[in-house]
Amino acid sequence: MKGYRRYFLNKLGWFAITFVFAFILNFMLPRMMPGDPVAAIVARQAQGISNPTGVQAIYEQYTELFGTNKPMIEQFFIYVRNVLQGDFGFSFSQYPRTVADVLAASIWWTLMLQLPAILVGWILGNLLGALAAYLRGGFDKVLMPSALFVSSFPAFGMAVILLVIFAVNLKWFPTSGGYGYNLIPSFTPAFIWSVFVHYQLPFWSIVLIAIGGQAIGMRSMSIYELNADYVKFSRFMGIKDGRIVAYVFRNAMLPQVTGLALSLGTMVGGALVAEIIFSYPGLGTTLLNGVMGQDYPLISASTLIITFMVLTATFVLEILYGVIDPRIKATQSD
């Protein structure tokens, strides 16, 4: 148990350091951009105002509001304090809503969509990959190129194709949104059904992309393991095939868990863009609105939340990995 605790603390430390670093990057990057962001905002706000004193007054009001007249370090600590209190300021494009308000409305949609989709895609992909490695032959010959082709599609591409086939042509599912535009969120059967129907296409588009990538990885891992000496040895010992497959599967699975942790960021990025295609009311669409409306606070807060979610998921995976893989405990205790 001591070994595992060390592993846990080590990972926790890394999680904290990475998060602090990501936080600083999130704060610094936009402030490093050339030119004065406030001036740009004022120029847009003051379009048509010819009175220079008026423009100056608007400018000063904004610098005061954003605190850009204070030194950078002070701004940073104000930012930290505000974020800790859940205060991300006002959204420019959806004023007078606060950023926290906008995000609170969208974050659950993203979580409920992406978490299950990535997990299901990962599990299905691994099963198919292992099966392809074990069966080889025709199954492998069909599965591999198609998995490779599917995973070559960008996530939004799969989203568009599913949308066109199942929503526009077959009309089985709605084309956009998280629920019917004529409904008010509530726990009525009609609303839940509407959410369920709207959920399908975004969900499967993410799952399909994940299956492709994972199946390819799992197949090569399994082939690697199937050729390993312990497999031959077990065969000589006369151990049943099913038993050997279980060993192989377990050993090939381990790198796949790490693989998931490492590719999570890319997957979430792709899924966010897929959300946009379906106008799903999650963080992806919120980000797009932020970009369209040049809404700085909204973008910054969204990226921070996304980073936090990805980091947390990675952390949880690594903790689980420590439990599954006995070698971790062994290496940490000596």
Place this chain on the structure above:
Amino acid sequence: MKHTISQIFRSGKFLVGFTILMTVLAIVIIYPLIVRQPPLQIIGQGTFFPPGIYVSIYDAINAPTIYTLNLSDAAANRIENRLSQDDRVAMKEWLVAYGVSEAEIDIEDTRQLLALWEANYNPDLRLPGMTFARQRYFQRVNAAINGLLSTEGAIIAVRNPETGQLEEKSVVKQSDFANVGQVANVKWLLLGTDNFGRDVMTQLVAATAVSLLIGLVAGLIATTIGLVLGLMAGYIGGIVDDVIMFITNLFTVIPTFVLLILISFSIGQDQRGAITIAIVIGFTSWVWTARAVRSQVFSLRNRDHVNLSKLSGHSLLRIIFSDILPYIASYVVMAFILQVSSGILAEAGLSILGLGPRTTETPTLGLMMNWAMIYQAHILGNWWAYLPVLLTIALISFSMNLMNTGLDQVFNPALRD
């Protein structure tokens, strides 16, 4: 070296991927030599013209030779083409009201429908329950159908400048044909036009070239950074390794996509050219290469031949170039191919978010996708505006993945079938 290359080209997967990529490259190079037209020139007045061959009507009438072809099915084809769906439905409605059984009427079968109409329709008959307005409506439908059936030609007239009267210039008979080769202006719009009225095919070729360039630049930058950092961390080790690994670990977990969004947004719309985007992508995606190179170098640096080199007093650069690089070259090439394809995908993703290169000069695959999505080409059923773009992205990325799998099988004998 020669042996390795011949072995690579014997791998089926690599060969297929390589052929696809080279075909795409060839099209990108040859097409602009044939079609000399700026890719973003607006030629169509209106949005989303469907793919096809566009023939100038004016020039067709004025073609040097008018040919007469007496085709037996010409009239039928003409009516088939011009009898609108509304008219067909109206005809059926009258016929059913008149007493023809519904099962007998197939509105898609023009010939049979017209025959039924000819046999049964009587403009003076007022069916029970039918309003006078409705009766007049069917009379108009009938007139339209009779117009379609007329065998007279269309008259071309010019206005007499003195009297202002129209004077007949010539008659275009129904059996008149012009040879497309003799018509002065024929435009092939293989993939129609987009939402701004621009030729999609020309745009797609230019966009593919730019996207490949973006991928190449991003891949080169990422591979160079990754290779240098990986070599330093792996070969020098110690504190250098610790620092580099610290940075690498940080950037592995911070989602690249988020970094890309933040940096692209910070650069601002005006500064974002295609190459700027490529550089940003390159600088955010070196992590994988660095990790892979480091672990490879780590296992190499205590091999006998490296130690021998060290003992012989060879310089650091010489050891790296002649004793280490040849051993990791295959990994670096594979990583580079992956970087190029993921660079193209990253640009597409950014562009969909509206953070792609600025739009005035050059199209990219992502931008074309972005325009198509904004103008809802996918909802309106204008497949030519987005599907070719998607397929091109998928094809490029697929060919590179295939090449990589092929290379993997050559270099990792354990994976061979």
